[in-house]
Amino acid sequence: MPADSPTRPHTPPRLTAQTVRWVHALGLGPLYVRRSVVQQAQTAAPPPAPGVATDPAVAAPAPAPAPATPRRAAPSAAEGADARAAFIARLQWDEFDAAAQACRACKLGSTRQQAVVGCGSTRAQWMIVGEAPGAEEDRQGQPFVGAAGQLLDAMLHAIGLDRAAQDPQHAVFIANVLKCRPPGNRNPAPDEVAQCLPFLQRQIALLQPRLILALGRFAAQSLLGSNAPISQLRGQVHHYAGIPVVVSYHPAYLLRNPVDKARVWRDLCFARNTVESFPETG
Ligand code: URA
Secondary structure, eight states: OOTTOOSSOOOOOOOOHHHHHHHHHTTOOOOOOOHHHHHHHHHSOOOOOTTOOOOTTTOOOOSSOOOOOOSSOOOOGGGOHHHHHHHHTTOOHHHHHHHHHHOOSSGGGGTOSSOOOOEEOTTOSEEEEESOOOHHHHHHTOSSOSHHHHHHHHHHHHTTOOTTOOSTTTOEEEEESOSSOOGGGOOOOHHHHHHHHHHHHHHHHHHOOSEEEEESHHHHHHHHTOOOOHHHHTTSOEEETTEEEEEEOOHHHHHHOGGGHHHHHHHHHHHHHHHHHSOOOO
16 A cells, blocks of 8 residues: 555544644644634643653652662573563553563663653553653653654644643554663664563553554554665555554654654554544443
């Protein structure tokens, strides 16, 4: 399926003042809407600061977290990969942070400042998956807090989502493929992805989101087990463990290639339509 020929039409979500404000922030538009909506958008309060962990169960630690101990001890390297995977597959939300901070399964465990588990609501219907923490995320212990994070917040606001929201429909849970920062912001190495993926898989299993939005090549390829480029993966509904997955460009790519913002807007609308077209369960 060509990138710009999705299986469903891209219908923008209902235009609220907030949507108008963020679509303009994305550099898109003009949008032709009622004057009152534009006026509301101009006078509305600014969005919440990015990087706010909102769910007490997963709220990432303050910059210098006290080392915590998972309730169950992680298997040692000598006990093997299967034991480690089984341990991670049983983690509960409140054990995640300690388990990730204790992880030394790959070399990133010794170069990071801290593991960045994720943020948002554990009741969110949307899960956003990025690549790996950068320098600022490593410092703050929160995903997507740098410039790419601000753009991500703009993208989410444009479709009525907010990392600070608590109600499942507007909330998101944001996580990365890698929980630890690759030094110098290099690409994740295959062994690092292999060691870290069980954490993301467990987060997905616990969250059971209605949709996963995979941002960038590493998120999309890791979840879908594909080598296809983003351009081929966009515009289709894929599935991970029965959960719909929509693929788009990573916000950091978008910062370097703003010309692709219109494509991302289409992807976001596609994702929103996909959520609305799948029946809500549970
Ligand atoms: N890029 C990512 O993929 N994740 C982050 O948390 C920050 C930047």
